Amino acid sequence: xxxxxxxxxxxxxxxxxxxxxxxxxxxxxxxxxxxxxxxxxxxxxxxxxxxxxxxxxxxxxxxxxxxxxxxxxxxxxxxxxxxxxxxxxxxxxxxxxxxxxxxxxxxxxxxxxxxxx
Amino acid sequence: xxxxxxxxxxxxxxxxxxxxxxxxxxxxxxxxxxxxxxxxxxxxxxxxxxxxxxxxxxxxxxxxxxxxxxxxxxxxxxxxxxxxxxxxxxxxxxxxxxxxxxxxxxxxxxxxxxxxxxxxxxxxxxxxxxxxxxxxxxxxxxxxxxxxxxxxxxxxxxxxxxxxxxxxxxxxxxxxxxxxxxxxxxxxxxxxxxxxxxxxxxxxxxxxxxxxxxxxxxx
Numbered sequence: 001x002x003x004x005x006x007x008x009x010x011x012x013x014x015x016x017x018x019x020x021x022x023x024x025x026x027x028x029x030x031x032x033x034x035x036x037x038x039x040x041x042x043x044x045x046x047x048x049x050x051x052x053x054x055x056x057x058x059x060x061x062x063x064x065x066x067x068x069x070x071x072x073x074x075x076x077x078x079x080x081x082x083x084x085x086x087x088x089x090x091x092x093x094x095x096x097x098x099x100x101x102x103x104x105x106x107x108x109x110x111x112x113x114x115x116x117x
Numbered sequence: 118x119x120x121x122x123x124x125x126x127x128x129x130x131x132x133x134x135x136x137x138x139x140x141x142x143x144x145x146x147x148x149x150x151x152x153x154x155x156x157x158x159x160x161x162x163x164x165x166x167x168x169x170x171x172x173x174x175x176x177x178x179x180x181x182x183x184x185x186x187x188x189x190x191x192x193x194x195x196x197x198x199x200x201x202x203x204x205x206x207x208x209x210x211x212x213x214x215x216x217x218x219x220x221x222x223x224x225x226x227x228x229x230x231x232x233x234x235x236x237x238x239x240x241x242x243x244x245x246x247x248x249x250x251x252x253x254x255x256x257x258x259x260x261x262x263x264x265x266x267x268x269x270x271x272x273x274x275x276x277x278x279x280x281x282x283x284x285x286x287x288x289x290x291x292x293x294x295x296x297x298x299x300x301x302x303x304x305x306x307x308x309x310x311x312x313x314x315x316x317x318x319x320x321x322x323x324x325x326x327x328x329x330x331x332x333x334x335x336x
Contacts, residue, residue, distance in 0.1 A: 036293060053192055061153065
C-alpha cells in the first residue's frame with residue numbers, strides 16, 4: 001500500500017474530494033448490487049483453514065480431532081457405548097441357556113492304601 | 118438527584134451499556150485469540166467467513182480464487198492476531214488483512230497475465246448461464262428483457278474488473294459492503310478526503326465505462 005504522505009496523487013485526490021458529491025449514486029449502486037449478487041451460498045472454509053494451519057505449524061496447532069471438530073463428537077461416543085452394551089446383553093442372553101446345569105463332581109477323598117514293605 | 122433506575126433506563130445509558138458489554142466481550146475474545154485458543158479461532162472463522170469470501174469474490178471475480186484466498190486470509194489472521202492492538206474494530210482489521218492480501222494476489226495474477234478478460238469471461242459466462250439454468254424462452258414473458266438484463270450484468274462485471282485495484286477496493290467496500298468512510302479510511306490507510314475522492318472517481322469511471330459499452334445512460 002502506498003504511503004499517503006509521499007504520493008502526490010493524494011493531494012490531487014484530496015482537492016477533488018472537496019468538490020465531489022459523496023451521496024451514493026443509487027442507480028449505479030443498485031446496478032452494482034444486481035451484477036455482483038451472489039446466489040450460491042459461501043463455502044465453508046474452516047476445514048481448509050485448519051488443515052493449512054496444521055501443516056504450516058507442523059502439527060503444533062489443530063493436531064487432534066477434538067480441536068479440529070466444530071463440536072466434540074458426543075453422539076458418536078454415546079451411540080458406540082450403547083451399541084457395546086446391547087451386544088453384551090444379546091451375547092449373554094444367547095449364551096446363558098447353552099451353559100446348562102452344572103456337572104456333579106465327586107469330591108469324596110480316595111481311601112488311603114498303605115503299601116506293605 | 119436523579120433516580121438511579123431512571124438513569125439506567127435512559128436509552129443513551131442503555132446504548133452505552135450495550136456498547137461497553139460488546140467491547141468487553143470483543144476484548145476477551147481477542148485475548149483468547151492471542152492465546153491461540155483454537156476454539157475461539159474456529160468461532161472467528163465461522164463468524165467472518167461469509168463476509169470475507171463475499172468481499173474477495175467481488176474483488177477477484179472468481180469463486181475458486183476467492184475460496185483459496187479466504188483460507189489464506191484466516192491463516193494470516195491466525196498468525197498475526199497477536200499483533201492486533203485493538204485500535205480498530207476486529208472486523209475492520211479483518212477487512213484490512215483481506216484487502217491487502219487480495220491486492221497482492223491481484224498483482225501476482227496480473228504478473229502472470231491471468232487477470233482481465235481471461236478470468237472475467239468465465240465468471241460472466243457462468244453468471245449468465247446460472248441465471249438461465251432451467252429457463253426457456255417459452256417460460257419467460259419478456260425474453261428480450263431477460264437477455265438485456267444478463268448483458269448489463271456482464272458488462273458491469275467486466276467494467277469492475279477493468280477498474281484499478283485501488284478504485285475497485287473503495288467502490289466495493291463502500292457501495293457493496295456498506296462500510297463507513299471512517300472504516301474505509303482505516304482499512305485503506307488513506308485520509309478521509311482521499312477515500313471520498315477516490316470513491317467519487319471510481320463511481321465516475323465505472324459509470325462512464327458501463328455507459329460507453331452499453332451505448333446508453335444509466336438511469
